[in-house]
Amino acid sequence: MLLGLMACSMAARALSPEQALAIAQGDSDARIAALNERVTAQDAQLAPFVEALLADEVRLAGGKVYLVRGSAVTVAGSGASATLPEGAEEVVNNNRMRQALEGALAAFRLSSPDREARAKALADLRDVIDEGLVPLLERAAAKETDERLKAELAMLKAKALIGSADASRRLAAAELLANSPDPAVRSLLMEQLAQESDAAVKAALQASLVKVESRLVWGERLGVLFTGASLGSILLLVALGLAITYGLMGVINMAHGELMMIGAYATFVVQNLFKAYLPEAFHWYVLAAIPVAFLTSALVGAVLERSVIRWLYGRPLETLLATWGISLMLMQAVRSIFGAQNVAVENPSWLSGGVQVLPNLTLPYNRIAILVFAALVLVGMALLISRTRLGLFVRGVTQNRRIAACMGVNTARVDTYAFALGAGIAGLAGCALSQVGNVGPDLGQGYIVDSFMVVVLGGVGQLAGTVYAALGLGVLGKLLEGWQGAVLAKIIVLVLIVVFIQKRPQGLFALKGRSAES
């Protein structure tokens, strides 16, 4: 502490050994104060020293600070080469200290001639801002020519001053912060409000808080809507496969979730193959994984249909039990092959990150991609069912199996194709899920109840119903989740579905005519 004060009193242009010691030793508060003092003094030698600190290359021994770069050892501050004494200790930086060090580096970049670099520096400073850095910010603001960055600098200054000991500075900061677009300002204001003693500042804080909140509310609303639509798009992908197997064929496939799991594991395998053999094209592995996931699941589906399910047509309860048995075996098989732990599926770079729409609303690329993907699958399936020969056959067999057979349709083969198609779409859903969630043997279990709810709600034999039900349940679920928490939301949705079925036992879009009666 004493050393820190001494270091502060000797305001030299270049980093002295004493100042280096003050930054490297002592408690975090004193170290940060010493560090910020040097940052404000725009010490040119500080940056390499801070970098060394961050890289754990600094050692302490006998009140001296040494920089260790490979085999070369120098005394910090003077730059003289030295030998490292016995028992030199490594300088340990806790998280707070690390943030401050990174902030110091960012502060240096504030005076960079490149606008992008300055903007980046401002963003980095946002979390480490401290009253000690205010003079630096003021200097940077004086030099800044870009209006936007200037406003951001002012905002940053307000943030630094909100905790100031001087009430008038706090008041000014509180008023300034009302215009901040940063969502973190709300908690900052609330925190300060809780401990504020000055009445005038309190009122200003309150007023700013109201303003900030009213600005944030839209981002939050849209955020809920987006996560709802995102969940809905996942449910849609899951339910589209079910719409074929259950909706068109009347087969309750409890192994649907496991077919998704197979799709997700297929994605995992493709990812690993790309990693091993095509590392330069790794980022495009997802595109290769899509057909692989589809074909793998479709193949498993076709085998299942040929071996088990075809014997159970017209006996839905038995199908339910048999497919449950299949799901148990598939899960155990995956456990035997890949282990019981979750496996890691990485997002390719073009799917990580997100687009910032509002200050507190960032839409992740992977979720957007799934929304688009679900829409594409939906369109593809609708075209397949309504425009192709296979679709015609599937519809024909669904409506009247015997007449279709009389017309020369090979109904058994159509069943196999249709079931494989449903399974393949489940595989696509699994491929999509692998980009947003965990991939493990019980991946499918979590979605099976929800997806059957979608089919029940949407009604049998209808794609449109499935779409509306999936998106509706997704958005409704997320809205309720924001209001009542995830568990109660699920229960409320369930109760609503039960009540809804009272009114419309055949789902949202019931088939009219004789085929609706079963």
Place this chain on the structure above:
Amino acid sequence: MSTQLGVRGWTGVLVALVVVAVLVPVLNLAVAPGSALHLSDFYVSLVGKILCYAICALAIDLIWGYTGILSLGHGLFFALGGYGMGMYLMRQIGRDGQYKSDMPDFMVFLNWKDFPWHWAWSDSFAAQMLLVVAVPGLLALVFGWFAFRSRIKGVYFSIITQALTFAAMLLFFRNETGFGGNNGFTDFKRLLGIPIDQAMRVFLCALSGVVLVGFFVMSRAIVHSKYGRVLQAIRDAESRVMFTGYDPVAYKLSIWTLSAVMCAVAGALYVPQVGIINPSEMSPAASIEMAIWAAVGGRGTLIGPIIGAFFVNGAKSWFTVAFPEFWLYFLGALFIAVTLFLPNGIIGLLRKLGGILSSSRRSPEARK
């Protein structure tokens, strides 16, 4: 088969009673541990557990085998009964818990000062046993009324019952619900002031057996009564039953509620024997397994589900010790094999074999 239990039937019932209520206790408690006839504590607890499962299988059989309603949510009623008993057992721990408090440990841990409202009766055995029956019964009644009234049936009903137990599981996983969250209830010390030791466990095992036999006789009476005939008619052709002037809702609702209550009683007997109840009993998988006990044994017969419960759970306890990684393969294969090849389960298989044997014994040409 006769409409009432004949002499042979009653003899069978009597033998079963003697086995569970006399033989099991004597072989475990009175025969020395070294003796070849000694029944180890492990087997007593296994038999006790399976007897409770058999009650569930019987309950499922009444609604599935005889009424054609497949419930995938009976684990919920089983667990609710278990939780009802568990609440009483938690109060019986008294001040012997980790925190030496009147409150159960998990409530002390959550820093609760008072019992939640639904624990009001938990220190009275009689009241709590009433709840064990009443709560699942009422839930089944309300849920069933809504479902049957709007003629939800078949797979729709199965899926909704599955969602019901899934939602309940999520609810019970939460600490705020007041049922111990993830961990549920455990560490029971005594029942009615008597420590839960081996003698108590043997008694509970025997009691489960007696209850099972009692339910069996009751179910037997039900399925052979006029009421039971209507149930089977509903299973075979519900529309025709309606056209004949019966209202299926009342029939379905009553047997559905009875079945739920039977499961709840099984749960209440199960919990003190195994010493734990947690929300995993409500998982959809647990409920589906109950259905397979009935299917394996042979639904539509009353003895079948009991045999099925013993067969599947016996296999489970053997597999999980001998080949733990193959148990799910076996169970899965069982689901498939039973639905594909044995629609009438083990009983159907035995009957078929019996038919072949008796006809070949008579004369070769009589088979035609």
